[in-house]
Amino acid sequence: MAAVKEFTLPDLGEGLTEAEIVRWLVEVGDVVAVDQPVVEVETAKAMVEVPCPYGGVVTARFGEPGDEVPVGRPLVTVAVGGPDAAAEPERAPSGDQSADSGSGNVLVGYGTSGSAPRRRRVRPTTPLANGSGGDRSGATPPKPAAVTPAAPVPAVPAPAGPVAVVSPLVRRLAREHGVDLRALRGSGKDGLILRADVERAIADSAAPAPVTVAQADAPAAQAGSRRVANAPEETRIPLRGLRGVVAEKLSRSRREIPDATTWVDADATELLAARAAMNAAGGSKVPLLALLARIAVAALARFPELNATVDTERAEIVRLPAVHLGFAAQTDRGLVVPVIRDAHTRTTEELGAEITRLTEAARAGTLAPADLTGGTFTLNNYGVFGVDGSTPIVNHPEAAMLGVGRICPKPWVHEGELAVRHVVQLSFTFDHRVCDGGAAGGFLRYVADCVEHPAVLLRGV
Known part of the structure; x- marks a missing residue:
């Protein structure tokens, strides 16, 4: 058995x-x-x-x-x-591995919690139908995957007994929109009220009341009706999951951080030449973002006050000892910011390998939560979108972000003569509570100097 x-x-x-x-x-x-x-x-x-x-x-x-x-x-x-x-x-209680062909493992990359208490399963004495019978404790059975809504949702008199709703999300949705669950007839098995039932009730309640049109205006009204009927319908995208988290972080950043942005143009011709020389020497290819990451880490060593966060509850600026460098990556699921741990201890080649690994995982949707949290400074390469400049939003709770525009040929005065050089616009957005314009300007100028003359980095090696 x-x-x-x-x-x-x-x-x-x-x-x-x-x-x-x-x-x-x-x-x-x-x-x-x-x-x-x-x-x-x-x-x-x-x-x-x-x-x-x-x-x-x-x-x-x-x-x-x-x-x-x-x-x-x-x-x-x-x-x-x-x-x-x-x-x-x-x-089965959490972690139970006794003779049940089970491993007790949890998701890789996530933590474990203590063993969950064994729950007493209450069997309904009669099938749930239109909210009657079932578990008198208020618990409701889970929804089988095979159940699909198939019927309209007419209002019925409110029955006695518990409401046949499986998901707490359905209850929350009904509560937020003022839908009386007892007035609904569920389209699920045994009268279970599904999310689609509540959404249909919300749509019905939002439908405009019919308007009586005078006979003389009937042709115009009919023409307007045809125009409305042929108009494209609006699309609504729920702010949940990754998109919801990003939206909340950006909103919080705008609410809490008094940010400012400064920018400068730099001649990146020698930086591109340095990268070409590195890749020509053999071994793994060094992406341009790895060189920019190395420059950013060197700049933070000179201006450690920018590798910080603000503890608003204690009214303190917290300077952080390690640089955990985030970089913005666009994926099919939206913008994510993978984090390179202890970037200050890595070589340029190691930074490149980690950037490649995290970027591939981000696009595949396999990043672990630990890869997306704990950043102390962000590098935003918006130049990949073909734009020159940007004033990005600081990645809360960090204090600053370095932005890099596209690198493209432009007229430039080089050694006293007009020449065509590869120019990039650099921007620096910072929390004005953490530093003033002098520190921000010094940081960005050092970054620009390293871009224009990569040999400047050798001073710190």
Whole structure:
């Protein structure tokens, strides 16, 4: 007789409490091995595949792509220990590895928490229908993946008993929009109220009331109606997941940081020549961003007050001993800022290798949360978008950001004569609480000097 184990979304660490289902990697009835990924989820930090600690036959999936699942809610149930997959599911305590074909592993890159307490499973005495019967404690069963909304949502008299809603996200959505869940008839199995039901009710309540048009104005009204009907519909993109986190950080930066920006043009011809010479010598190729990272780290060694953060609660400027260098990377999922740990201890070649590794992981959506947090200074190469300058927003809670525009041929006075040189615009945005214009200008001038004369860096070697 097979035992059916329930696998829940594990502790994600880094303060993350939920994840959005991106796609399922298994179907009901599939045989899975221990630690085989069963679902791909997106957190506010990264997109990862979640491995199941049990081996056996998948008997149920919970949630559809696009659903947000809180930590501790079921993902799948797996029949282990035999071919019979019809046994009643039991919730295994976190870390239980006793004779259940399970590893107890959690997501790679995330931390673990203590063992979760065993939950008492309450079976409903009667099927949930239109919110009646079921668990009198207020708990509701998880939503199977196979459930899809198929019917409209007519209002019905408010029934007695608990409301048949699975997801706390559905409850929150209804609460935020003032939707009475007891007035809805769920389109899910056994009358479960789904997210689509609540969204449909919200749309119905927002629909404008019909307007009576005078007979004389009827032709004009009909023509206007045709124009509206043919107009393109607006697109709404939820600010959640990675996009939501970025939006919150940028908003907080604008609210809290009194920033200022200074900029300068620099002749990058010798920097490009130095890079070409490095790559011609053999070995791994050094990206231009690695040279700029090396210059930024050297500048921070001269101006350590810029490698800092502001503790607003204690009204203190905190100067940080290590440089954890972030760099902006554009991906299909939006802007991310991977962090090079201890950049001040790395050679230019090592910086290049780490930039390459993190960039590839960012584009593949496989960055661990640790790769996206803890930065102390950011390098923003917006020149890859073909623009010369920018006034970027400081990456909160950091105190400064170096921006690099495109490098392109321009007329330039070189050694007293007009010549065509490769010129770049550098910008420096800083928290004015941390330093004044003198320190900011000195930092940017040193960076420009290193760009124009890379041999200046040899002084600090």
